[in-house]
Amino acid sequence: MTIIENNPELMAEDRNDEENYEGAQTPLRRFLSDFCEARLAVFGFFIILVIALVAIMAPFIAPTDPYNLATVSILDSRLEPGEAMMSGTIAYLGTDGAGRDMVSAMIYGLRISLGVGIGSGIIAMLIGISFGLLSAYAGGKIDSVFMRIVDIQLSFPAILVALVLLVTLGKGVDKTIIALVVVQWAYYARTIRGTALVERRREYIESAVCLGLSKNRIMFRHLLPNCLAPMIVVGTMQIAHAISLEATLSFLGLGMPQTEPSLGRLISNGFEYILSGKYWISVYPGIALLITIVSINLVGDRLRDVLNPRLQK
Amino acid sequence: MRALRQIGLAALGVAALSGPLHAADIVIGVRSEPSSIDPYFHNLGPNNGMLGQIFDRLNDWTPGMDKMFGRAASSWKPINDTTWEFKIKKGIKFHDGSDLTADDVIFSYERAGNYTGGNSSFRTYTKGKTLKKIDDYTVHIMTEKPYPLMPNDTTTVMIMSSEAKGTGGKNKGISAKDFNNGTAAIGSGPYKFIEWKKGDRIVLEKFDGYTGPIAQPWDKITFKFIKSEPARVAALMAGDVDAIDNVPTSDVERLKQNPKLSLSSGVSNRVIYLHMDQFRDSSPFVTTKDGQPMNKNPLRNPKVRKALSMMINRKAIVERVMEGIAIPAGQLLPEGFFGRSNKLQVEKFDPKGAKKLLQEAGWGDGFGLTIHGPNDRYINDAKICEAIGQMFSAQGIPTKVVTMPKNVFFKRASKGAKGGLPEFSFVLVGWGSGTGESSSPIKSLLATHDKSKGMGASNRGRHSDPRVNEVLNQALATVDDAKRGALLAKATEIAIGENTGIIPLHYQVNTWATRKGLKFDPRADERTTGYDYTLVK
Numbered sequence: 001m002t003i004i005e006n007n008p009e010l011m012a013e014d015r016n017d018e019e020n021y022e023g024a025q026t027p028l029r030r031f032l033s034d035f036c037e038a039r040l041a042v043f044g045f046f047i048i049l050v051i052a053l054v055a056i057m058a059p060f061i062a063p064t065d066p067y068n069l070a071t072v073s074i075l076d077s078r079l080e081p082g083e084a085m086m087s088g089t090i091a092y093l094g095t096d097g098a099g100r101d102m103v104s105a106m107i108y109g110l111r112i113s114l115g116v117g118i119g120s121g122i123i124a125m126l127i128g129i130s131f132g133l134l135s136a137y138a139g140g141k142i143d144s145v146f147m148r149i150v151d152i153q154l155s156f157p158a159i160l161v162a163l164v165l166l167v168t169l170g171k172g173v174d175k176t177i178i179a180l181v182v183v184q185w186a187y188y189a190r191t192i193r194g195t196a197l198v199e200r201r202r203e204y205i206e207s208a209v210c211l212g213l214s215k216n217r218i219m220f221r222h223l224l225p226n227c228l229a230p231m232i233v234v235g236t237m238q239i240a241h242a243i244s245l246e247a248t249l250s251f252l253g254l255g256m257p258q259t260e261p262s263l264g265r266l267i268s269n270g271f272e273y274i275l276s277g278k279y280w281i282s283v284y285p286g287i288a289l290l291i292t293i294v295s296i297n298l299v300g301d302r303l304r305d306v307l308n309p310r311l312q313k
Numbered sequence: 314m315r316a317l318r319q320i321g322l323a324a325l326g327v328a329a330l331s332g333p334l335h336a337a338d339i340v341i342g343v344r345s346e347p348s349s350i351d352p353y354f355h356n357l358g359p360n361n362g363m364l365g366q367i368f369d370r371l372n373d374w375t376p377g378m379d380k381m382f383g384r385a386a387s388s389w390k391p392i393n394d395t396t397w398e399f400k401i402k403k404g405i406k407f408h409d410g411s412d413l414t415a416d417d418v419i420f421s422y423e424r425a426g427n428y429t430g431g432n433s434s435f436r437t438y439t440k441g442k443t444l445k446k447i448d449d450y451t452v453h454i455m456t457e458k459p460y461p462l463m464p465n466d467t468t469t470v471m472i473m474s475s476e477a478k479g480t481g482g483k484n485k486g487i488s489a490k491d492f493n494n495g496t497a498a499i500g501s502g503p504y505k506f507i508e509w510k511k512g513d514r515i516v517l518e519k520f521d522g523y524t525g526p527i528a529q530p531w532d533k534i535t536f537k538f539i540k541s542e543p544a545r546v547a548a549l550m551a552g553d554v555d556a557i558d559n560v561p562t563s564d565v566e567r568l569k570q571n572p573k574l575s576l577s578s579g580v581s582n583r584v585i586y587l588h589m590d591q592f593r594d595s596s597p598f599v600t601t602k603d604g605q606p607m608n609k610n611p612l613r614n615p616k617v618r619k620a621l622s623m624m625i626n627r628k629a630i631v632e633r634v635m636e637g638i639a640i641p642a643g644q645l646l647p648e649g650f651f652g653r654s655n656k657l658q659v660e661k662f663d664p665k666g667a668k669k670l671l672q673e674a675g676w677g678d679g680f681g682l683t684i685h686g687p688n689d690r691y692i693n694d695a696k697i698c699e700a701i702g703q704m705f706s707a708q709g710i711p712t713k714v715v716t717m718p719k720n721v722f723f724k725r726a727s728k729g730a731k732g733g734l735p736e737f738s739f740v741l742v743g744w745g746s747g748t749g750e751s752s753s754p755i756k757s758l759l760a761t762h763d764k765s766k767g768m769g770a771s772n773r774g775r776h777s778d779p780r781v782n783e784v785l786n787q788a789l790a791t792v793d794d795a796k797r798g799a800l801l802a803k804a805t806e807i808a809i810g811e812n813t814g815i816i817p818l819h820y821q822v823n824t825w826a827t828r829k830g831l832k833f834d835p836r837a838d839e840r841t842t843g844y845d846y847t848l849v850k
Contacts, residue, residue: 069706
């Protein structure tokens with residue numbers, strides 16, 4: 001085994017050769033064409049784009065500001081879909097028990113759900129990656145200690161840990177994100193450690209070690225890029241998971257404050273009225289939540305298929 | 314359904330054998346679980362309601378709280394200015410077969426008055442009173458000053474058996490645990506304690522040796538704890554329970570139209586009101602409009618408090634939040650109760666007047682506020698907080714709304730800040746007068762906070778006015794009912810009318826629902842007592 005043969009740059013060249021052989025595709029193109037083979041996933045991706053756009057543009061799109069107590073009035077409460085509010089704005093999906101226009105409340109709610117889901121996902125991923133990589137690369141005692149922590153963390157139901165945390169931390173976006181990061185980082189750490197353990201025995205890492213590169217450089221410049229595929233898949237799934245977890249916590253009355261309801265909180269508020277026939281307070285946010293999570297999962301499923309070398313034709 | 318079948322069987326039994334009429338079993342779905350079976354652990358509505366079925370009190374109230382009747386006491390009268398004589402009924406048996414005597418009464422009042430480790434005590438009712446046994450069936454209660462409200466106070470403390478055995482330790486060697494597992498839960502009430510499965514149910518059984526004034530329409534009463542509002546309603550509609558309490562206001566209209574159910578509702582003696590921080594120059598949750606801390610506290614100015622009261626549209630709260638099931642309040646007790654003021658009216662919704670008053674007080678530009686409240690204690694509590702937040706915010710007082718479960722809320726609202734002071738600046742709470750007249754809320758909510766005198770115990774805003782204290786103390790020592798009533802009214806007029814020491818919002822109206830064929834007389838003290846359910850034909 002020579003150092004030259006295992007040089008990652010040379011490996012890259014090899015791969016390029018392979019691709020040239022398959023028909024002059026860049027990896028990105030191949031990935032895209034693979035991904036687009038599944039229509040449903042493309043559809044899911046499209047929906048996510050729309051939802052994200054709506055969420056980002058919320059203050060410009062929403063007919064009213066549902067979080068501004070000065071403009072929301074209980075005199076508008078529980079209007080049926082299509083009725084006009086005092087301000088003259090038509091509540092196309094009705095209003096909730098506090099007099100918030102459901103359309104606006106859902107748009108802002110989506111913003112919170114997506115923000116919390118993606119925000120906590122990214123932070124948890126960064127933390128998980130750092131711990132997982134270090135664990136895999138260092139091995140030995142560090143690995144044991146980290147992985148036992150991960151074991152302990154994973155042995156508790158996520159909802160339980162999040163509940164306890166939120167009860168102690170209080171309410172708010174930041175606190176919800178902290179709670180969700182704490183519950184999620186272990187998944188990322190465990191996943192990347194598994195991949196990294198396989199990768200670090202590869203020759204290119206050995207060669208990098210022999211070249212005397214620093215540990216950090218090896219870990220983040222050589223090991224990490226080769227472990228990213230499963231992270232993308234886990235990340236997508238975890239974001240969907242985080243969104244539903246946030247909704248669950250809000251449904252239970254934790255997470256977001258009462259005057260800034262997320263989708264879960266809206267569903268929970270409407271639950272009180274559902275027996276008396278005021279279905280719209282629960283049902284519409286429920287549908288919005290369902291569509292969001294299903295879309296993300298569709299994309300995540302497809303990503304898993306595309307990025308998993310074993311499933312490739 | 315089971316109950317129905319048993320009624321049917323019972324009817325058959327009567328027809329065929331002409332034997333004694335067998336009552337049936339009843340299952341009641343209730344919202345709040347008591348925190349203990351120990352009668353002195355926690356002076357809390359759900360505890361007092363549940364345990365009053367197991368333990369007798371010297372006196373008790375009819376459901377409407379309009380009439381007091383003797384439960385363990387056969388008669389009571391003042392024998393001089395500072396001594397009340399209570400005669401105890403002969404032949405009252407405890408559930409273990411022993412007799413109820415003066416010893417048990419004295420034992421109970423001592424344990425209640427010296428209870429340690431509980432959540433909130435009965436000391437308000439025992440402080441400054443000395444009990445003396447005259448003979449087995451006569452007790453004298455002595456006070457320092459004339460105390461006409463003594464019979465009212467005896468409707469609160471329950472009587473337990475002095476022979477109850479515990480596992481040792483403080484509180485006369487009997488711990489709350491000994492009650493919760495049943496060993497010490499020996500009362501003389503119409504129903505015996507059978508079991509308590511925490512979070513699930515409490516089962517009571519008819520006590521055959523009961524000879525008192527309370528009816529025993531059921532052989533077995535099962536209380537199922539169903540905290541979730543829709544779940545409780547669903548349980549009733551599915552027939553899992555025969556009756557429920559605290560029917561959510563949003564469901565009342567629809568349930569009324571259900572031919573299989575019958576509903577009853579009544580005004581409670583509980584007023585929902587707001588406390589305002591009147592003792593700190595810099596109150597933690599009163600800020601500038603953009604949320605910065607201030608070293609001035611506008612809530613100390615009575616004009617500001619009055620203005621805030623005028624900003625609240627009580628009619629909108631009652632109609633939109635309570636769905637019409639509540640009564641706007643202008644003082645501490647609803648009509649029909651003793652010690653009310655005839656002059657105090659419900660504060661009118663007047664945004665312009667409020668604005669003007671704020672300007673006069675020098676706060677025309679407004680300030681920032683956070684309203685804190687429980688979200689699982691009173692009817693629609695969290696929603697009321699939000700509605701008030703909306704009203705203030707729309708009128709130039711940007712308001713944040715923070716609600717939390719009652720277990721956390723009350724601890725913080727009463728003593729969450731440094732030095733055991735109230736933590737919040739502006740809180741929503743409720744108060745039901747246990748004594749059925751206005752002296753107890755004035756004493757607890759509006760008198761100057763003084764632990765040693767048992768005054769202002771729940772005065773979380775620390776309203777303080779020597780005039781109120783003086784008139785109240787005078788009233789407490791006035792034997793003549795009419796004069797006392799007038800003094801209590803005067804104290805209320807100063808504390809609420811002039812000072813706006815608290816802002817009353819509304820009186821709760823409670824609704825109970827049963828399947829057809831059952832009846833429940835609504836109770837003004839909000840208690841859901843099994844023996845008040847009766848069969849109707």
